[in-house]
Amino acid sequence: MRKCLMCEQVFTPAIYFAEIFSLKKYREKKICQHCQKQFLRLTGKQCAICSKMLDTGIICSDCERWKRIYQGDVLVNHSLYRYDSTFHDLMVSYKRRGDYAMREILQELCYEYLSKNKYDFYVPVPTSPEHRERRQFDTISAIYGDILPLTPILIKKEGSHAQGEKNKEERLKTPQGFLVDKTINIRENVQTGKILILDDIYTTGRTLYHARDCLKEAFHGMQIESFSICH
Secondary structure: OEEOOOOOOEEOOOOOHHHHOOOOOOOOOOOOHHHHOOOOEOOOOEOOOOOOEOOOOOOOHHHHHHHHHOOOOOOOEEEEEOOOHHHHHHHHHHHHOOOHHHHHHHHHHHHHHHHOOOOOEEEEOOOOHHHHHHHOOOHHHHHHOOOOOEOOOEEEOOOOOOHHHOOHHHHHOOOOOEEEOOOOOOOOOOOOOEEEEEEEEOOOOHHHHHHHHHHHHHOOOOEEEEEEEEO
C-alpha cells in the first residue's frame, strides 16, 4: 500500500499478470485509479501532425500555418492527454510552486507510451537559466531523466521568457531561444535514425519548432519528432 501523490489517500496499486512476468522493471504506481481517471486521454479525431483534438478536418489551423512557414517540412508531435483544469493544477504545483515530487505523476502518465517507442536520441527542451535557478531543477529533464537516456544538447538563452507567460500571438512571434551545446558528445551508433524532442505541454508548437530548427545543425539528415505529455 502507498499514499497517492494527488489526493494523499492510501491505496493498493493494481498489479497485472503481464507486469509480473515482464522482463521490464516494475514501476510502482504513484497515484490511485480515481486520480488517474481525472487525466483525460486525447481521443477521437486528432490532427495528423500535432495530435490536437479536432471537430472536423485532418490538420489543425496551427499546423496549416507551420506548413506554410516551413514549406511542408512539419514537425510530427505525439501527445497523450488533454490540457484541462486537472493538468493546469498539476503544472502550477510542479512549475510555479516548484513541487519536485509532482514529476513522478507526469512520469507515470507517459512511461508506458515512451517505453514502447525507440529513438536514438531523446532531447529535452531546457528550462531557462532564470527558472532553473529559482526552482533548483530543470522541469523537463526532471520528468524524463528517470525513464529515458537523455541527450541534453540544447541550451536555453538567458532572458528568454517562459511561453506560459505569453498569449498566443506573443508565443508565435517568439524569436529563436535555443543554442546547440557543441561540447555534448553525440554517440555514433545510430540505429533508428530518429530523434525525439521532449516537452511537457504543446500549445502552438513555437518552442518545439525552434528546438527542431536548432537540432538540424547537430543531427544532419536524421528524422526529428517531438513528444509532449498533453496538448
